[in-house]
Amino acid sequence: MKTFFVQIKxxxxxxxxVSDSLLSMNLASEIYSTAGRFDIMAxxxxxxxxxxxxxVNDFLLNLKNVKDSETIIAFKAFL
Structure with a gap:
């Protein structure tokens, strides 16, 4: 299993x-509003x-009102 985050402007x-669209697609495990360069992190x-x-390309192409994104790939969770 691979884990990654997408920050969305x-x-x-x-x-x-955009958050409602993300929720309806039922693909993200968590969705947060954020402050700074991006508005959402999923x-x-x-x-x-x-x-x-x-x-990410297939996923973002289906979302209206997305201006930009940045993907962060996670390697290890420290629990």
Missing amino acids: CEIGKTYE KFHVDNDIDIGLF
């Missing part, structure tokens, strides 16, 4: 709409055979 005033888990780049 939304069109002005569209953060809640956490994903995919099987090892899934290409993260393709997943």
Whole structure:
């Protein structure tokens, strides 16, 4: 299983709409509103055979009002 985070910059005033779209897709394990350069951070888990780049491109192309994104790949969780 691979874990990664996607930070999403939304069109002005569209953060809640993008968040609702994320929730309805039921792909992210966690979704947070954030302050700073990005408006939303979402956490994903995919099987090892899934290409993260393709997943993010296919996933983001289906979301309206997304202006920009940045993907962060996680290697190890320290619990």
